[in-house]
Amino acid sequence: xxxxxxxxxxxxxxxxxxxxxxxxxxxxxxxxxxxxxxxxxxxxxxxxxxxxxxxxxxxxxxxxxxxxxxxxxxxxxxxxxxxxxxxxxxxxxxxxxxxxxxxxxxxxxxxxxxxxxxxxxxxxxxxxxxxxxxxxxxxxxxxxxxxxxxxxxxxxxxxxxxxxxxxxxxxxxxxxxxxxxxxxxxxxxxxxxxxxxxxxxxxxxxxxxxxxxxxxxxxxxxxxxxxxxxxxxxxxxxxxxxxxxxxxxxxxxxxxxxxxxxxxxxxxxxxxxxxxxxxxxxxxxxxxxxxxx
Amino acid sequence: xxxxxxxxxxxxxxxxxxxxxxxxxxxxxxxxxxxxxxxxxxxxxxxxxxxxxxxxxxxxxxxxxxxxxxxxxxxxxxxxxxxxxxxxxxxxxxxxxxxxxxxxxxxxxxxxxxxxxxxxxxxxxxxxxxxxxxxxxxxxxxxxxxxxxxxxxxxxxxxxxxxxxxxxxxxxxxxxxxxxxxxxxxxxxxxxxxxxxxxxxxxxxxxxxxxxxxxxxxxxxxxxxxxxxxxxxxxxxxxxxxxxxxxxxxxxxxxxxxxxxxxxxxxxxxxxxxxxxxxxxxxxxxxxxxxxxxxxxxxxxxxxxxxxxxxxxxxxxxxxxxxxxxxxxxxxxxxxxxxxx
Numbered sequence: 001x002x003x004x005x006x007x008x009x010x011x012x013x014x015x016x017x018x019x020x021x022x023x024x025x026x027x028x029x030x031x032x033x034x035x036x037x038x039x040x041x042x043x044x045x046x047x048x049x050x051x052x053x054x055x056x057x058x059x060x061x062x063x064x065x066x067x068x069x070x071x072x073x074x075x076x077x078x079x080x081x082x083x084x085x086x087x088x089x090x091x092x093x094x095x096x097x098x099x100x101x102x103x104x105x106x107x108x109x110x111x112x113x114x115x116x117x118x119x120x121x122x123x124x125x126x127x128x129x130x131x132x133x134x135x136x137x138x139x140x141x142x143x144x145x146x147x148x149x150x151x152x153x154x155x156x157x158x159x160x161x162x163x164x165x166x167x168x169x170x171x172x173x174x175x176x177x178x179x180x181x182x183x184x185x186x187x188x189x190x191x192x193x194x195x196x197x198x199x200x201x202x203x204x205x206x207x208x209x210x211x212x213x214x215x216x217x218x219x220x221x222x223x224x225x226x227x228x229x230x231x232x233x234x235x236x237x238x239x240x241x242x243x244x245x246x247x248x249x250x251x252x253x254x255x256x257x258x259x260x261x262x263x264x265x266x267x268x269x270x271x272x273x274x275x276x277x278x279x280x281x282x283x284x285x286x287x288x289x290x291x292x293x
Numbered sequence: 294x295x296x297x298x299x300x301x302x303x304x305x306x307x308x309x310x311x312x313x314x315x316x317x318x319x320x321x322x323x324x325x326x327x328x329x330x331x332x333x334x335x336x337x338x339x340x341x342x343x344x345x346x347x348x349x350x351x352x353x354x355x356x357x358x359x360x361x362x363x364x365x366x367x368x369x370x371x372x373x374x375x376x377x378x379x380x381x382x383x384x385x386x387x388x389x390x391x392x393x394x395x396x397x398x399x400x401x402x403x404x405x406x407x408x409x410x411x412x413x414x415x416x417x418x419x420x421x422x423x424x425x426x427x428x429x430x431x432x433x434x435x436x437x438x439x440x441x442x443x444x445x446x447x448x449x450x451x452x453x454x455x456x457x458x459x460x461x462x463x464x465x466x467x468x469x470x471x472x473x474x475x476x477x478x479x480x481x482x483x484x485x486x487x488x489x490x491x492x493x494x495x496x497x498x499x500x501x502x503x504x505x506x507x508x509x510x511x512x513x514x515x516x517x518x519x520x521x522x523x524x525x526x527x528x529x530x531x532x533x534x535x536x537x538x539x540x541x542x543x544x545x546x547x548x549x550x551x552x553x554x555x556x557x558x559x560x561x562x563x564x565x566x567x568x569x570x571x572x573x574x575x576x577x578x579x580x581x582x583x584x585x586x587x588x589x590x591x592x593x594x595x596x597x598x599x600x601x602x603x604x605x606x607x608x609x610x611x612x613x614x615x616x617x618x619x620x621x622x623x624x625x626x627x628x629x630x631x632x633x634x
Contacts, residue, residue, distance in 0.1 A: 008438070019435040020447065026508065028450040030465045031457070033475065037468075046473035054475070103306040110302030114294040122303065124626065129314045131615050133569035135587045136608035139324065139594060139601055140317025147364075163313030166306045195298040224458040226572055227587065231594055241460050245575060248464075261468065264461050275452050279445070282452060286513060287520040 072262035085243035108173025126167035152234030176210030325605035421506035429514020455512035463576035
């Protein structure tokens, strides 16, 4: 914008800076604080006596001989077997993303290219499904899963998450495919390709930016899910988020809340990296639906 | 696109949604009309040297047979919907008759689990959504006025509260406002009240949950508005300036109309997401002070005895709530489509 030519009043400028500083602190400080605190003992991070103990690591030094300790991490990852949950999360995310994208690209492409009215209805129904809280579906799953003896296993959770992801994936990919010029696949079909061949040889090579962005959001949905995974996975197969929730029940009483703090930091770290590398894709994904109206 | 091609392309996702979204909804509706069988009780007469006593016992075989025969349970119609844990029709009537005023009535109504849940859910939805939009807009304008080199890192940090898992994000905040955490300590110092605890106070807990809600979703509104601000038509702005529009008039008549469709979009997404508020209540361990519809379902399903029917009834009521919330949008989409088609 050429607004630089039009000088802002000093007061307004100061206000803007104040807003930015406050928001930056609000957004980033809790994470840095928890990261710092995760290397302390409980007596420091939750200090009744003096809050500055966290900074100096008073109790930590007294209990472990050093100002920083990895006790929380050792307790969570080894003693409470958080590594198992991390592995389960990896599997769930990997399969959910792959399957969602495979189904989603096919469906999204068709929805973007069809000019019939039923394509619109399809999208509208998907929007309604997207609006429903996933947990409302869980009481529908449970009796059937018990009956078939598939409750508690990872593949069950993966299939359910894929299905819950579908409406969103379809909407997003549909809007990405709309941006790929229709002439591209149509000229391929004029040259004698079938619809599927046109999709394979012409569309697939150019669709990756949209697919990667959608994949990021599918990943987040699977990674962040609590409602579904907490209800349909048994203890052995828990993913990270329900595992953290179960820490709260068991460890807060034992005074090992630091296990949960360490687990929380461990769960946040991959997301941190994700934003670092894919910031542009995330931003474009968030605005994909909106800007094009 | 030909009908047959469309059919084959969309078939996999249609099947996935049909099996795992549509059928479960049907199954939830059916389930909510049935209750589990009570155990079959038989009277057994025990005769001993000191006379006979009758005792009641559970007839395991008959119970199992009955459950086998009708796995869904006993048909109950709308019984579950009207019981104390859901719409509580009887209690509602009694309260209406007994209470002295509207405030008193609402206060007492909040003791019934369903009304407590829906009360918080609606309050949360309709307070957090506008605040998110306003805060997001302010941040977007501020970031847009910052130096270009700073914008990237600012967007990076702004994304954190939104991307981080809700359960984890709310835990992080919760630990900070804990009586022994840094914000909790600061609050006590500010209020000059050593006994102040967010955990113990319903009002503070509600505020904290909503603060979390705004913190979590403001980045989304911010990003959408920020992208919108990049596409404001500079020619129009310049023309307005030449015509002598003040800064406020420029925002009021050029920028805001440009961002209006985005606001509808943000509001729609936020209404849907805030209505399902759930994780923060688990993280904050807030169920004594605030419950939501999603939490009520979770609680029914997760308890020691799974109350499937009760959860199903709450689910159906939640789905109805979502439908009512979405209906203006759906009707509008439908009308718009009617125009263009």
